[in-house]
Amino acid sequence: MQRALAAVCVMWGAPALACELVPGTPSPVPQRMAQCGVVYQATDFIRIGLSKAKDLGHGLVRQDAYESAGCTSTHDPIIMDCNTGRAVVLGSALHDPMLADTPPDPVEQLANRVAKAAAAGQPMTIDAITALAQAVDPAGVVALTTRSRITVGSIRPAGAARPVTQTFGLGCACKTFYPALH
DSSP states (O other): OHHHHHHHHHHOOOOOOOOOOOOOOSSSEEEOOOGGOOEEEEESSSEEEEEOOEEEETTTTEEEEEEEETEEEEEEEEEEEEETTTTOOOOOOOEEOOOOOOOOOOOHHHHHHHHHHHHHHHHOHHHHHHHHHHHHOOGEEEEETTTTTEOOOOOTTTTOSSSOOOEEHHHHHHHHHHHHOO
């Protein structure tokens, strides 16, 4: 039925349904994943964690802190400079598959710009990245070190007094991709 509905939506130019809620199994502790990823399934639909780390080259690594509730999620790209031991959270980017016609998120565009500069052999410094991030999402920019611990989570389950949070360390990414610098 959903395939038929999606096909009808495409034919008529209406937005197709892009999200199907699939519950997860809550876990008592965060689960380690490949390449420094960590996921904590707090409830059937609330998941928080760190994405797999990605080597951007020249000592720069990207890893995203994220949280999701059903189909909507936010991720906060973190750029780490393993050469200097400094890192910065670029801000918060929203991902909602039901809003397919929205322009690309400015925070995600900035993260892609940082990656492209590194790939072109012209990596940006953390100071330059921070200055650009301040122009995009001043409230979301956080200066860190590559050994920082960050607390992720702002989603409050129904009936709960507080949001679900979890603290994660950033040390794995530089240790994995640039062990001589760590």
